[in-house]
Amino acid sequence: MAWQIVGYNKLIDLLQRSLRSGRLSHAYLIAGPPHVGKMTLAVGLSQAVNCESGEPPCGVCRSCQRIAAGKHPDIKVMSLLSAERPKEKPRTEIGIDDVRDMQHEASLPPYEGRYKVFVVDGTERLSTEAANSVLKILEEPPPRVLILLLSSREHELLPTVTSRCQRLEMRPLSASISREVLVQRWGADPEKADLMARLSGGCLGWAVSALADAEYLERRRQDIAALNAVVSMSYRERFNVAAEWTRRFERSRDDIAGLLNLWLGWWRDVLLVRAGCPAAVTNIDLKSDLEAQAAQFITEEALSAAGSVFRAIEQLSVNANPRLVLEVLMLAIPGVDRAKTSQTVAGKV
Numbered sequence: 001m002a003w004q005i006v007g008y009n010k011l012i013d014l015l016q017r018s019l020r021s022g023r024l025s026h027a028y029l030i031a032g033p034p035h036v037g038k039m040t041l042a043v044g045l046s047q048a049v050n051c052e053s054g055e056p057p058c059g060v061c062r063s064c065q066r067i068a069a070g071k072h073p074d075i076k077v078m079s080l081l082s083a084e085r086p087k088e089k090p091r092t093e094i095g096i097d098d099v100r101d102m103q104h105e106a107s108l109p110p111y112e113g114r115y116k117v118f119v120v121d122g123t124e125r126l127s128t129e130a131a132n133s134v135l136k137i138l139e140e141p142p143p144r145v146l147i148l149l150l151s152s153r154e155h156e157l158l159p160t161v162t163s164r165c166q167r168l169e170m171r172p173l174s175a176s177i178s179r180e181v182l183v184q185r186w187g188a189d190p191e192k193a194d195l196m197a198r199l200s201g202g203c204l205g206w207a208v209s210a211l212a213d214a215e216y217l218e219r220r221r222q223d224i225a226a227l228n229a230v231v232s233m234s235y236r237e238r239f240n241v242a243a244e245w246t247r248r249f250e251r252s253r254d255d256i257a258g259l260l261n262l263w264l265g266w267w268r269d270v271l272l273v274r275a276g277c278p279a280a281v282t283n284i285d286l287k288s289d290l291e292a293q294a295a296q297f298i299t300e301e302a303l304s305a306a307g308s309v310f311r312a313i314e315q316l317s318v319n320a321n322p323r324l325v326l327e328v329l330m331l332a333i334p335g336v337d338r339a340k341t342s343q344t345v346a347g348k349v
């Protein structure tokens with residue numbers, strides 16, 4: 001057996017039992033935060049239903065290997081980054097074009113495997129038309145078709161769609177399990193594994209790619225320095241930063257989403273230090289910087305900063321005007337001078 005997923009034994013047991021008893025659902029909703037391993041589970045399940053060995057998924061038969069390499073004709077993945085159109089600007093919807101063929105294809109038998117598997121990565125991104133097209137297949141599932149809907153924003157899905165799927169929830173792993181897996185399975189040094197486990201928020205896929213990226217920690221250090229510079233900036237300088245981030249956002253949404261998530265984590269840590277819980281911080285390697293910032297701001301300011309960053313992340317994910325969102329954010333982040341004033345005032349009261 002070669003499920004590549006670690007830390008989700010209950011889910012795997014459930015799927016193995018369903019496979020053995022022939023009671024697999026025709027559709028699964030795999031729900032969980034980004035990089036938690038939803039696609040890894042989807043690939044494992046696609047292998048399991050098409051594996052040629054007696055211990056599915058074996059990971060070594062021709063079918064398992066072709067699925068792992070993304071080269072199996074019966075496995076179709078739909079996402080915002082459809083391979084067919086790499087040169088297009090980043091899209092915000094999985095449209096009807098992407099799922100148009102799905103209905104027709106679902107009605108034909110598999111080319112070479114036992115099951116045709118349709119994976120939708122980012123189901124919340126389906127346009128209304130596309131979601132209705134998927135719904136039609138879910139309503140009358142053809143034999144030998146398995147539909148896997150992946151989503152990190154389950155609450156945005158149509159209830160008519162989710163009610164027709166069996167739900168598999170992937171919760172983030174605890175920091176201690178992540179740490180253990182990173183050391184034992186990926187050979188990470190224990191201190192680095194501890195930091196990556198904390199930074200990943202229990203999303204192992206993220207931790208593994210960050211471990212493999214030799215420059216990640218240095219990039220993060222520079223990003224945090226740039227973020228922390230904002231609190232000392234004038235409003236004019238902050239608007240320049242907002243303009244620069246808007247340009248970056250237009251090139252890569254993930255770039256700015258990553259930066260804002262880093263900032264959110266940072267303010268959360270500042271709050272934890274202020275609350276007297278420094279052991280719980282994420283940025284464990286930058287404790288002295290955290291302590292310095294925790295001394296500069298009162299709790300209400302750190303809380304309001306975290307709230308503002310959180311709102312900006314939410315708004316950008318639903319396609320609000322990026323320039324406006326980022327400018328409002330820049331206005332809302334407390335300044336060092338204002339913090340000093342507030343502390344003096346608070347001190348006098």
Ligand SMILES: [Zn+2]
Binds near residue numbers: 060
């Ligand atoms: Zn196999």
